[in-house]
Amino acid sequence: MKPAPFRYERPRDVIEVLDLLAEHGGEAKVLAGGQSLVPMMNFRLARPEVLIDIGAVSGLDQVLSDDRRVTMGTRVRHVELEHPPFGGPLGSLLADAARHVGHLPIRLRGTFGGSIAHADPAAEWCLLAQTLGADMTVTSVRGRRVVPAEEFFRSAFVTSMADDELLTEVRLPWLDHNWTTGFSEFSRRAGDFAVVAVATAVKMGSGLIVEARIGAAGVGPTPVRLANAEAALVDQPLSPESIAAASEMAGQEVDPRGDIHGSADYRRDLVRALTRRALR
Numbered sequence: 001m002k003p004a005p006f007r008y009e010r011p012r013d014v015i016e017v018l019d020l021l022a023e024h025g026g027e028a029k030v031l032a033g034g035q036s037l038v039p040m041m042n043f044r045l046a047r048p049e050v051l052i053d054i055g056a057v058s059g060l061d062q063v064l065s066d067d068r069r070v071t072m073g074t075r076v077r078h079v080e081l082e083h084p085p086f087g088g089p090l091g092s093l094l095a096d097a098a099r100h101v102g103h104l105p106i107r108l109r110g111t112f113g114g115s116i117a118h119a120d121p122a123a124e125w126c127l128l129a130q131t132l133g134a135d136m137t138v139t140s141v142r143g144r145r146v147v148p149a150e151e152f153f154r155s156a157f158v159t160s161m162a163d164d165e166l167l168t169e170v171r172l173p174w175l176d177h178n179w180t181t182g183f184s185e186f187s188r189r190a191g192d193f194a195v196v197a198v199a200t201a202v203k204m205g206s207g208l209i210v211e212a213r214i215g216a217a218g219v220g221p222t223p224v225r226l227a228n229a230e231a232a233l234v235d236q237p238l239s240p241e242s243i244a245a246a247s248e249m250a251g252q253e254v255d256p257r258g259d260i261h262g263s264a265d266y267r268r269d270l271v272r273a274l275t276r277r278a279l280r
Helices: 014-027 037-042 078-082 088-098 104-109 112-118 124-132 227-233 240-253 264-279
Strands: 007-009 028-031 050-053 063-065 069-073 135-140 143-148 153-155 166-173 179-186 196-205 208-217
Touching: 014 028, 014 050, 014 135, 014 166, 028 037, 069 112, 078 088, 078 104, 078 112, 088 124, 088 179, 088 196, 112 124, 112 166, 124 153, 124 166, 124 196, 124 208, 179 264, 196 264, 208 227, 208 240, 208 264, 227 240, 240 264
Parallel strands: 007 050, 028 050
Antiparallel strands: 063 069, 069 166, 135 143, 135 166, 179 196, 196 208
């Protein structure tokens, strides 16, 4: 199929983008990489009257890092994060997740911020944002506001952004050398969205876990933090016994729905198995 007729705009700066969004509101859609939006338009599941292509907007494709955070511009391509411009545990986690994002042509065109704004509940970047407690900066002609991940993702494909707002950057907390990270995903075929994915980040101190973050995708309308599983790890050594206990807790904590890809119990078993793999 072909998309319904639309007006095409290609602004050169953020101010022009915001003016267009203020003018057209819910009748407009922002095009970054287009790997989700264009197929939806072709099937006429999305029918924007105005398409705002931000591919030429400067300043949205930068990755900046310091000893407190990493700031991702909304137009950073997936493929750039297969080899992040910084190392450490966070760089390792991003690289592990990036390799699971679609196929190479999708990673070459698709964007980090586009995936976050699309808010697919099985998307890798949404999972990492939720797990690490990222902050989203959204901008409109009315100003800027920072929205934490737990407030940003409302439901499947639904965020807290208003129709006139643009996601301009995502800030991830820096993970120093005391952290270790893991990522594990199961999909039916390489390149498919995850049936279930799990991300973990564990901070060690004096041989014990002092902080833990565990998140799962594919188990609800948004990615979720598994607080009980995290608590099971704190003040424990990172051992086969503590990993087994946290993995069992993770499986009990989720409340997924069954679908054509697997029953609820199947997804719970996947959460247990993938949490164990990620922590290992």
